[in-house]
Amino acid sequence: MSDPLFTPITLGALKLSNRIAMSPMTRDRAGPEDVPNDMMVEYYRQRASAGLIVTEGVQPSAVGKGYWRTPGIYSQAQIDGWARVADAVHAEGGQIVMQIMHCGRVVVAANRGYEADVIAPSALPCPDKVPGPDGVPAETAMPRALDADELPALVAEFATAARNARAAGIDGIELHASSGYLINQFLNPASNQRTDDFGGSPESRIRFPVMVLKAMADAIGSDRVGLRFSPGNPYNGMDVTDPAATFIPLLKAIAPLGLAYLHVLDMGLADLDTLAMVRDHSTTPIIVNNMLTAEKGRALIYAGRADAVSFGRAFIANPDLVTRLQAGAPLAKPDYTKLYTGEAQGYTDYPALDATAG
Numbered sequence: 001m002s003d004p005l006f007t008p009i010t011l012g013a014l015k016l017s018n019r020i021a022m023s024p025m026t027r028d029r030a031g032p033e034d035v036p037n038d039m040m041v042e043y044y045r046q047r048a049s050a051g052l053i054v055t056e057g058v059q060p061s062a063v064g065k066g067y068w069r070t071p072g073i074y075s076q077a078q079i080d081g082w083a084r085v086a087d088a089v090h091a092e093g094g095q096i097v098m099q100i101m102h103c104g105r106v107v108v109a110a111n112r113g114y115e116a117d118v119i120a121p122s123a124l125p126c127p128d129k130v131p132g133p134d135g136v137p138a139e140t141a142m143p144r145a146l147d148a149d150e151l152p153a154l155v156a157e158f159a160t161a162a163r164n165a166r167a168a169g170i171d172g173i174e175l176h177a178s179s180g181y182l183i184n185q186f187l188n189p190a191s192n193q194r195t196d197d198f199g200g201s202p203e204s205r206i207r208f209p210v211m212v213l214k215a216m217a218d219a220i221g222s223d224r225v226g227l228r229f230s231p232g233n234p235y236n237g238m239d240v241t242d243p244a245a246t247f248i249p250l251l252k253a254i255a256p257l258g259l260a261y262l263h264v265l266d267m268g269l270a271d272l273d274t275l276a277m278v279r280d281h282s283t284t285p286i287i288v289n290n291m292l293t294a295e296k297g298r299a300l301i302y303a304g305r306a307d308a309v310s311f312g313r314a315f316i317a318n319p320d321l322v323t324r325l326q327a328g329a330p331l332a333k334p335d336y337t338k339l340y341t342g343e344a345q346g347y348t349d350y351p352a353l354d355a356t357a358g
């Protein structure tokens, strides 16, 4: 049998030439007005041999921004910027989906460069600090609790973001429901203490996330929509008690949507086999992530536990990661001091293998 990592796969409307996806990574390099710039076009172009690129988290609105220099997808200039990224990736034969990330309460006000609301399911601040413009961890802003009658407009904002991504020529979207951002804040009882239809029981906490997914699927087709989640992830103040109690109802509720894929950031929990839980309650293809090697990824696909794999950090310093894995070549290590700073340095200046040889 040929190596499954380098075998094509179809995920909904997405046709991947191999099963190695690039995991979404915020890199804080967008231009003025949160518009994708030349540097970003080049960065994604260099990595287009991935079977699928998932972009960094992209805010659907000004209110969705929490970090420094993250790109948006709500102005015409941002759409035009992303169109240049999509064109560059497609010219290299790649596929690219946009991760839609609304930070909710995880906002350092100085990161925005403008005044805007900070919203969350409940008026509870994020207990973790988040890097400010200078990279130093800073206190997050106090959010205000969303009124239930504001939620339809917020749902519509996500659908518009999905439409805008498609208008830019991006192949699909991935909803970020992990790591303590807005969708995760609704799912999790530590951040969602609402007493209306959107809080309390798991069935109520999943209501807003499911509405968002349905609206995005209606907007661009469910076969172009993915979902990222990580049960048991404590990041940004999430409660890690019994994640299955929330995620099983979520998986059941979204099963009829027929999404393109589920992107599972597997925390390797001792008391929950996350991939088995997802398979048991869903027939949607799984992209698995977190601290993988080619060997581990291959084994997961062979065992039928996942359909494709994603790599984050390995793609930072290895733009041609697929070629390197295929050749069994050594992997370059990223410069961790340049993750969120350095402009082109530590971003677009990592060479491909053929450029480093001889």
Ligand SMILES: Cc1cc2nc3c(=O)[nH]c(=O)nc-3n(C[C@H](O)[C@H](O)[C@H](O)COP(=O)(O)O)c2cc1C
Pocket: 023, 024, 025, 026, 027, 056, 057, 099, 101, 176, 178, 179, 228, 265, 289, 290, 291, 292, 310, 311, 312, 313, 314, 339
């Ligand atoms: C610099 C950096 C930025 C990240 N930004 C995001 C993000 O915007 N959205 C997201 O879902 N995950 C984000 N992640 C998590 C990665 O997508 C991935 O889950 C993580 O790095 C684990 O995969 P790996 O072991 O292959 O690196 C980020 C990780 C890194 C290192």
